[in-house]
């Protein structure tokens with residue numbers, strides 16, 4: 001518990017430096033170009049927010065892409081109706097996605113575990129379908145919502161600003177300035193997540209993850225804590241969505257598809273759920289694979305491997321080509337399996353092992369063993385709290401009978 | 408009547424046809440230590456579960472300080488001043504020992520929900536120092552930064568007790584606090600409970616160890632098959648033929 005504040009400041013400092021130096025750091029990997037780095041930053045924000053819910057509380061949302069999509073639509077509408085400045089777009093997107101998260105979270109959080117996940121997934125699919133059907137006036141359906149030359153932009157026309165591509169007070173959201181704006185937002189978003197992790201609120205979320213029963217008997221009402229965490233992480237997603245729209249002013253419903261929701265789960269687990277840096281690393285790795293491996297084709301592979309002897313060259317290239325280009329997800333899947341099997345704590349666990357940092361004290365329980373307790377007793381206590389709370393079988397049976405006779 | 412802290416009024420609890428509690432009436436007086444004894448499966452834990460909101464009684468009601476507890480959430484009951492140590496320790500296994508105690512102090516200070524997003528948990532100095540003191544008093548001093556899940560069973564119980572004490576409850580419910588403890592540990596726990604008792608706390612204790620019961624209890628209630636079969640001062644209970652029968656019956660099983 002000592003000196004964590006100093007450690008956090010150092011961590012944040014390093015994070016900011018890395019964000020600034022990212023173009024140089026990523027260059028050796030062939031990733032030092034703004035388009036990809038912008039994706040790192042945006043999905044980093046998305047995953048950092050997702051981690052506040054999943055990493056701290058253990059509640060696995062399978063519908064977080066909804067908030068990404070909602071944020072994108074809100075931002076594009078702001079570009080159309082208010083201003084090309086991204087400031088109102090970002091703020092609006094955060095608020096609107098926060099409202100969506102409030103509604104979806106309020107309902108979904110009535111359940112936990114797999115039922116919670118299914119509920120969020122159901123909501124996400126619902127929103128996805130609505131975006132293509134009833135809501136086409138807002139979402140513009142399959143074509144996607146885009147900024148047009150003759151959009152009103154009331155605020156801009158009032159103050160006499162021209163132009164239709166998003167900017168931050170004139171700084172264009174394309175190229176390197178676009179990256180640095182996104183990186184600055186990422187650093188702020190990361191700092192906020194560090195604050196949450198260290199706050200009493202964050203500790204309460206962790207406590208919910210370990211033992212929700214005890215929460216009640218300790219005097220905490222878990223539900224509003226969970227809902228707040230859900231809304232905050234939804235707002236992060238909305239923020240990420242608005243930056244997506246700002247760097248590429250076209251919002252489509254495919255951003256809300258379940259694959260997009262699954263992606264952020266993978267990012268968080270791959271990097272290390274519940275760790276501060278993990279989600280950022282995880283999203284970086286996945287976006288890197290998506291962009292670099294998918295761009296690799298068989299011909300390039302052939303040239304790279306031309307040092308191999310003629311006899312095996314073609315075979316090796318054929319085999320490896322399954323894992324690049326269209327097949328990049330195969331590589332990602334393998335990587336994911338390796339990480340989850342050997343490093344259940346994700347990439348961050350690997351990093352910790354390398355630096356030999358042990359985050360859990362290796363104390364093993366000595367002394368009295370469970371066997372000395374009356375076995376039946378402890379089994380009873382461990383039954384779910386609502387076990388037996390449903391109507392007694394006779395009654396249920398009687399009700400069922402009434403139901404059949406009524407038909 | 409106004410010195411009754413907990414009033415259990417004609418409580419029934421049925422589990423799929425099994426009468427775990429049948430018409431239980433019980434009054435706990437201010438400042439007393441009240442032991443509940445009875446064979447396994449008598450319904451002792453169920454009775455406490457009904458009191459803390461873990462289970463809804465099928466019939467009847469429970470009043471605490473004149474406030475009806477039936478239908479309330481566990482956190483509301485806890486905030487009213489009822490603390491409970493479970494038969495199987497319920498602690499935050501993935502948090503450190505001191506964090507466990509701090510959580511319970513946080514709930515006491517800030518209520519059931521509060522949004523402290525920008526202060527640091529480990530910078531709540533008054534809470535940290537009180538938690539350290541309570542833990543040291545309970546003999547968990549050198550465990551501060553160990554994970555709670557790594558503690559021995561006896562220590563887990565002690566930790567849970569520490570969490571309950573820092574809630575400054577008006578009523579402390581203990582479900583077999585010495586089960587699974589070695590003799591020396593049991594004696595230490597009895598000494599500790601005596602101290603708590605002397606501080607004026609109202610305590611309800613479920614216990615199998617008669618040595619513990621007779622060294623702590625002011626009054627005893629005996630449960631068997633979900634019914635109160637005897638109630639009174641320890642001396643009365645000792646000689647009660649019904650109690651002896653209930654226990655002997657259990658022995659034969």
Ligand SMILES: Nc1ncnc2c1ncn2[C@@H]1O[C@H](COP(=O)(O)OP(=O)(O)O)[C@@H](O)[C@H]1O
Pocket residue numbers: 377380383384385387388422425427445446447448449450451452453454
């Ligand atoms: N949650 C539950 N669901 C079903 N049956 C239960 C539950 N809790 C207790 N029982 C049953 O109620 C009876 C009383 O149990 P309990 O109160 O735990 O006894 P004890 O006096 O040993 O603490 C037992 O027969 C037990 O099987």
Ligand SMILES: [Mg+2]
Pocket residue numbers: 377451452453494582
């Ligand atoms: Mg019991």
